[in-house]
Amino acid sequence: MSSTTPLATAKHENLPETMRAFRLNAYGTNPAEVITEERIPLPSVTEPSLLVKGKPTQILVRVAASALNPLDTKLGSGMAKAVQKCIFPLTPGSDFAGTVVSVPAGVDTDLRVGDRVCGSLDTIPRVAKHGHGTFSEFVAPQAAHVVRLPDSLSFAEGAGIGVVACTVWQSFVGQLGITPPPEGHKVSPAAAGKKILILGGSSTCGIFTTQLARAWGFSDVTVTSTQEALCKSYGATRVVNYRETAPEKQWWNVLKGENFDVLYN
Structure with missing residues (x-):
């Protein structure tokens, strides 16, 4: 049974309440016409609607680099409408690399705050439907879709791994x-x-x-x-x-x- 009781969370001490993000406001092929930079709230990882069998599954990552995939452009241009229509406005982006800043208690992971990581989001349901992509300062991926980034790889290189x-x-x-x-x-x-x-x-x-x-x-x-x-x-x-x-x-x-x-x- 899901609980609305706040969860004890390991997190960075100085997290802001809002973040910068590129927002896609409509279908289009010219980014200058359909994308704007805005300030939006940080994605939540502990609200009850996101829990699975009463437990959180997501972590919060400060994004250092994000890759641009063909699927991202197809999503924004409307080419992928037959698979999933977008709910605007949304933050596009699937692949990322960055630093873990929050791990809710109960998440099944050995990742810790401060870890360098890379990963990927479920582009169709997560980005198109719920609007939480990687073209932002913070992202809340499923912990199972994130791995530690070796010190030998830069954030830019790590962001190109996922999809x-x-x-x-x-x-x-x-x-x-x-x-x-x-x-x-x-x-x-x-x-x-x-x-x-x-x-x-x-x-x-x-x-x-x-x-x-x-x-x-x-x-x-x-x-x-x-x-x-x-x-x-x-x-x-x-x-x-x-x-x-x-x-x-x-x-x-x-x-x-x-x-x-x-x-x-």
């Missing part, structure tokens, strides 16, 4: 059935010794796919890209320039007759 990494993971594990290496093994049996072709190796999804493929044991990671050095720095074994115009150098002719176990587009 992209989840997309690649779901493709490998959910759709292809390629799972991480078992405990005590360095490679995944489903990937060991196999060949993968990644179209668009220097895209964000391409970079994550390349790293995951090499880490899990693919022996041949071929990518199409114009940025050979970049792709090889992330583990590509071969890079084919897709902009070559000479017939014998076009990527589909270069790779003609080769058999790949996985094609990732």
Whole structure:
């Protein structure tokens, strides 16, 4: 049974009551016409309507960086209306990185105030319907959707992980059935010794796919890209320039007759 009793919360001492946020006021393709900067209240993480079985599930994070995803632009332009209509005004944004400033008592997490973290929001229900996105000074994500950010990564780098990494993971594990290496093994049996072709190796999804493929044991990671050095720095074994115009150098002719176990587009 849900309770309206205030919860004891670990939080930063100097949290403001309001924050700056970019607000989307209508559908449109020109941000200057439909987005304004406003001051709005900080998102709550303990109000009764947000509790799950009487317990909070969200934490509060001070945003240091937020990424712009294709889904964010599709949401704002109205291209995603068939999936979820927006309730205006709303704060857009899905991916973020920042510092934990509040952890309500009862949240199932080992995250603590002061931790550097990155994560992602449920874009369609959370942002489109409830209006609480990451283009703001604070965000209240589900604790389960947040991870600690290694010191070796900047906030800007961390903000670019969320949706992209989840997309690649779901493709490998959910759709292809390629799972991480078992405990005590360095490679995944489903990937060991196999060949993968990644179209668009220097895209964000391409970079994550390349790293995951090499880490899990693919022996041949071929990518199409114009940025050979970049792709090889992330583990590509071969890079084919897709902009070559000479017939014998076009990527589909270069790779003609080769058999790949996985094609990732």
